Amino acid sequence: MTRSLDRLSLNTATLGFQWPLDRVADACAKQGLGGIAPWRRDLAALSPEHAARHIRDAGLTVTSLCRGGYLTHRGPAERTQVLDDNRRAVDEAAALGAPALCFVVGGLPQGTKDLEGSRAQVVDLLRALHEHAEGTGVRLAVEPLHPMYAGDRSCINTLASALDVCDAVAPDVGVMLDAYHLWWDPELEHGLARARPDRVLGWQICDWLVPTKDMLNDRGMMGDGVIDLSGLDRLVAEAGYDGITEVEIFSDDWGRRDPAETLQVCAERFLALS
C-alpha cells in the first residue's frame, strides 16, 4: 500500500501537551499531515471556534475530539453532573467541527463491582447524549478499551461489546478503533464485519511494547512493539474503512521529547508501514 501523510492525523496527546493547540496544528501542517484530533484540554486555552478556524486555515481536518466519557456513576446526582459535562463535550465537538466525539466510557464506579450495571449506565447516558447531539453533525464514537482498564477506565473492552452498546443506542452511533486496545482479540475480524464501515468513526494506531512498564503511559511508537500494525490496517481497510489514520501514543517517553521530533518520527513510521 502506498501511504501519504495527508492520510495521517495526530492525536495531540502524542506530543504530551507541551505546546498549545495552534502551534501543534501548525507543526502538523508543516509535517504534511492531513488531520488533527484535539483533546478538550487543548480547548481551554483556545476556544473551539478559534481552534476550528486555525486548524482549517492550516489546511488540516479535525478528525475527532477526545473525549467524552466516564459515564458510569454512583447515583442520580453524579449522573446529572456527568451528563452536563458530556453535553458540553458534544457542544465543543460541534463548535470545533469534529465529526466524532470519542468516548472512554468509564469503569466500575467506586465501591461497586457490577460490570453489567456499569454497561447499562453507559447505554443510558449515551442515549441522552445522542439526543443532545442530534442535528449538530457530531457522531458519538464508543471506544472499546483494553481489558486491563475494565476496573478504572472502561467497562467496554472489546469491539463486540462496543457494538452491543451502539446497537442499544442508535444506528448512527459508531466506534473508535484503537490498535492498542484491540490487537490481541481473535474476534476482531468478526467485529469489523459487524461494524460495517459506516460505524467505524476512527482508526488509531501506536504500538504495544514488551515489556510494558506502565499500564497507561508506556505505549510505543509504531514499529517499536509487537503489534502487526500492517496486518491490522489491512483488516480495517478490507472492512471498508477509508478514513484517515490517527496516531495516538500515551507515553512518558515520547510525551517529553521535542514535539517536532516526535511528529517527524510518527510521520516516518506511518509511511514505513507496509
Next chain:
Amino acid sequence: MTRSLDRLSLNTATLGFQWPLDRVADACAKQGLGGIAPWRRDLAALSPEHAARHIRDAGLTVTSLCRGGYLTHRGPAERTQVLDDNRRAVDEAAALGAPALCFVVGGLPQGTKDLEGSRAQVVDLLRALHEHAEGTGVRLAVEPLHPMYAGDRSCINTLASALDVCDAVAPDVGVMLDAYHLWWDPELEHGLARARPDRVLGWQICDWLVPTKDMLNDRGMMGDGVIDLSGLDRLVAEAGYDGITEVEIFSDDWGRRDPAETLQVCAERFLALS
C-alpha cells in the same frame, strides 16, 4: 453459600516461595485447607514422588501442577527443546499425582508479530504433549491469560480462545479458569456453557487491584479489589464445576509477608465470599 476450607487449595506462588514445599503443605493442612497446587520449582528440592507422599500424608489433595508452557517458539530446534521440557513437566505431574498440568502457552516468539501463527504452534505442541500424557492420568489444562499478556506470556486470552485450542487437540484437554484473567469478559458465561463442567480442570481466584501498579506481581487478596468474586464463583458453580477453588496471588506485597499470615488471610477471605 456455606464454604468450608477443605474446598480451598493453595497455589504455592501465593506465599512467594519463601518456604520449601513440605513446610507449605504442613501449613496448609494446619490451616484446614483441602488442597495444594505446587510449582515445578517447588519440586527442585523435593522430588515429585516425595512431595506426593508428604502432601498425601498431610491430608491434602494435589489439585494441579504449575506449569507447562511457553510453547511458542522460533523454529525446529527451539520446538524440540520446548517439547522435551514440557514432556518432563507431564512426567513430574504424573509422579506428583496431579490430575492436571496447567499451561501458560506463551506469547509471540521474539521477532514475530504473528498471533495466529503462535496459536497454531500451541495446538501443534499440545497435540504432541497429549500423546505423551496418555495413560498417565494427567490432563492438560490450557489457561487463558489476560489480554495484557498477549505479547509476552500467552497468545490465548479468552475462555473461548482456550476452548478453540482444546477442540483442536483432544476431547479430554481442558481449561484452567482464573478470575484475574477472565473477570472482564462479557462472553464468560457463554464460554462456561461451552466448556461444560468436564472440561473445567480448575478454578483460581485472587483480586484485581485499582490501581494495579505492576502487570505481573500486583494481584490482590480476595476482597481487596474490584472483581465480583462471589458472582463469578456462582457462574462457575452454575456451569457445573464442583471441584476445589484454588487461591493464586502473584504479589510482591503478599509474597514477602509471613507465609503463615498470608495463608490465614487467604482462608478468612475465602470463607467471607458470599
